[in-house]
Amino acid sequence: MQAAEKAPATAVKPEAVLLRVESAFKYFPVSGLGGLAVRAVDGVDLEIRRGETLGLVGESGCGKSTLARLITALLPVTAGKITFDGQDITKLRGRRLRRIRQKMQMIFQDPYASLDPRMTVGDILQEPLDNFGIGSVGHRRRRVQELLRLVGLNPNFTNRYPHEFSGGQRQRIGIARALALNPSFIVCDEAVSALDVSIQAQIINLLQDLQKEFQLTYLFIAHDLAVVRHLSDRIAVMYLGKVVETANRNDIYERPQHPYTKALLSSIPVPDPKVERERAPITLKGEIPSPVNPPSGCRFHTRCPIARAPGVCAEQEPALEAHGAADQVAACHFAG
Amino acid sequence: MATAIGIVQQVDWDVPEQTGLWSDAWVRFRRNPLAVAGLAVIVVMIVLAIGARLPTNPGGLWHVLHLTGDPVQQEVTNTYALPSLQHPLGTDVLGRDQLSRILYGASISLTIGIVVQFLILIIGGVIGMVAGYFGGWIDNLLMRFTDIMYAFPDLLLVLVFVAAFGPSFWSIFIALGLVYWVGLARLVRGQVLSIKEKEYVEAAIMTGTSPFKLIVKHLVPNSLGPVIVTLTFGIPAAIFTEAALSFLGIGIRPPEPSWGVMIEDGYAGIFADPRQVIFPGIAVALTMLSFTFVGDGLRDALDPRMRR
């Protein structure tokens, strides 16, 4: 690997980008004393390339779930532009927005809350097909069975209710639902976080197989960095509403440029006692600040082990710039 | 190739025995002895009430079968009679058969109590659903209107409506509907607000479900539980209100034998013959209690904290 000089980010052809987020902001006004707002997403630029899995990580309050909902248009942006397959989805409403839904789907975190308890599994899976009038009713029923088989479930159980299945099985149903409309892009919002370890492994393998089979693009949101490393091609790290670093998988884990990424990676215990005896994690001081009133300048400076405050870190917000490897960007005045 | 993925996957073919949602609730309901007893009483009462109105000659089926006397025929020579084969509960101040009057009264009370819930469901349900789903100024407007309605004492408002329409079966019916929808509206709105946030609603939106379908297929079925319970508890309230109004002379008028009317009739001679008041009183109390037990049972049976 070349020396860590500021290499230019590799230029990506526009057609290769499936989704582009430009200066997205999402503020939630806080009731009571006016003017205050939770700055959940505070100026995010991101791109997701066709066929890749982009991992999005961060701790509570970083805004990754909110960003997911902006990308899937479940929430309107406060400002900014989100382009999917050439179309600006922030401008779409009603029926035209619904049409986009055929290409973009989501798998949710809680297998117990993401399936309507009053509907049978067959109805749940048929709903997307009914909504868009895909084929005849008979065709839709066959497709539902095909979807169940695809995720490893018995196709005869279409008249069962969600509560009759285990957590892992319900998650499979959620995945089947996401596939029903043959989307090209799927957002996995903590899709495996609520599952037991061995079931997690099953679902991770399933997601990988499906991606290969259907040439899917994934946005994989998680807090478990080990799982993210296993699944993703590129990874973006968020802190307090902003992206602080983006890089290819191995680059970010082996040569992180941003101090927050470094601290995050060093915090994770490894299932190897010999390694654990030797390791000394970087501990961050303090707590995650409130998203209502983020710190001035670089948001991370209050906890950063290398921050110069008072100084540039407290005064000027760093921009995402190329540091480290090709295709790696970080927002830090002293990156590397 | 696609099915090969499913096969290579750790395939989960087995799912434990099938249980429906409502049959689950029914099993839980059955385990509550008071609720079952209440339901039994209600069923019996409904049968008796229907029989008292069909065929349409006074006394209905039970009179035809000589089980009771005639509710409107006065026998002035036989007033305040003690129970006998002809008059199993005796006669009232005008010599009319008590039992048949009580059964006839049951038909009035049950009809008003149960059917008015539909009116309440329509008015309160729609207002609550629209307010909860759309939020914003629509929610504000509807809820402030609801608050205003709520601020009036209900009985007073019912009195006003009944006075306006003139006392009769229909005016009570409509008055009750126009006044008692408020609680349900609030409940439905609360339900909708909490269900709207659930992930399965987000998922339905993601798969292209239109707002109308969202309401009909997702919001309504999932809010049914507490709604059914509230409506069930509303029945005894409505029955009592009707009885009270009739007792006060502002509701059903004699000779229609609603329970309230019967109590009013017998009230004057309460010390001479307390039976006149006791029997219809017990009828009201028993009916209200039964519906309350059933309501309790339903609430426990429909509790969403079922198996996970």
Add this chain to the structure above:
Amino acid sequence: MGQILLQVEDLHTQFFTSRGVVRAVDGVSLHIDAGETLGVVGESGCGKTITALSVLRLVPEPGRITSGKILFRGRDVTKMDDDEIRDFRGNDVAMIFQDPMTSLNPVTKIGFQIEEAMTAHKRFSAGLAKGRVVELLKRVRVPAAETRVKDYPHQFSGGMRQRAMIAMGLANEPALLIADEPTTALDVTVQAQIIQLMKQLNRELGTAMMLITHNMALVASLCQRVVVMYAGRVVEEGPVEQIFDSPQHPYTWSLLRSVPRVDEARKDRLVSIRGLPPDLVNSPAGCKFHPRCPFVVDRCKVEEPPLAEVAPDQVARCWVLMRNARQEDVDAAKTSALSVEAAQTLKAQAKVGGVAGS
């Protein structure tokens, strides 16, 4: 070798439900020495939490301890009367739970709750207790402890609340601290802080700890010995290095291989254990893990293996054991491919199930 602090012998805890008797803890034996940290790992439903609750005799209805001994410093906990058990809980053994928000009283101040933990056991007088509260919060590294004693739980962040819970647990200087998934609900960086805290406390105070978790990495970081549970039974036990290095039970082996590691580049597939966790009312015959085991032989289906010594200090409950497993099976399990017969059976089932796939 330290003295044995806690000895659980053949513990059975069962839940009497309308569906049947759930054998949540089905003959578990384990021990913890003074000052050592024991990890108890397994997935949901394996019985690890109920084991811990049994030690404290806090098993919720409709469950109860049906047989077995729990010896703490020689005294049998199952035979203690109400006064003795109250003295035992919180004083000799304390427990901290996964979600500190629900374990802390939201309407009383943190300082008061910690104080209460001490005065309830009459170990410290009211005056002494007040003084110790600040000291305890300092010990768990809560910054500005003097002012924070007056805060309510909702004013603390998740990590701080967990520290307050630990402070409460340690208030009476118990010999044993039971921690049930203490870091699962916390952010990664906060998790790291709590792990470090626990290591420090173990060094400074010599408190023994039973760490219950499904997170193997946590065990690798904190524990000296580990017990692996499945379907209410212990399936493997031994020193942490040995177990991680050469696990002998197929479940332990699969568990270790199904977890992706943050310090390794991507392998092609994670090992996943097929099937579902067992039904604890009607558990399988023979070895409870056999329906899901990649190395099953005929004997496993009829006869349950005993816990046998497989290495110095290490025991496992398996007829086959990883060191005797056929290499082809090991390779197949690693790539998560099913054996040929299994794949054929499933293909046949797929045809029966309905329309053939695309």
